[in-house]
Amino acid sequence: MQYYSLPISGAQDISVENAQQLATVMGELKGEPVLLHCASSNRVGALIAISAHAEGLDIESSLAKGRHWGMSSLEPVVRKIITTK
Secondary structure: OOOOOOOOOOHHHOOHHHHHHHHHHHHHOOOOOOOOOOOOOHHHHHHHHHHHHHOOOOHHHHHHHHHHOOOOOOHHHHHHHHHHO
16 A cells, blocks of 8 residues: 555635645556545545535535545635636
8 A cells, every 4th residue: 555645634725726636646556445534534424525526526416525535624615616717
């Protein structure tokens, strides 16, 4: 197992750039199993939602995907990011 660190300490680190970094790492793994973690999955889900929108998913479907991955209180932050880009 390889370890990759993408420090996301809170809402201030939720960004398109960090979502792209996560998507890049996951893409390089070419379908290998991946373990993503944070204390609540809120930050993981937020980055997944932003990535989903960048890949063409509509806003509500992207937010739903983020919630599936654990996004909760960061949803307003993500909504603002994906609606203003």
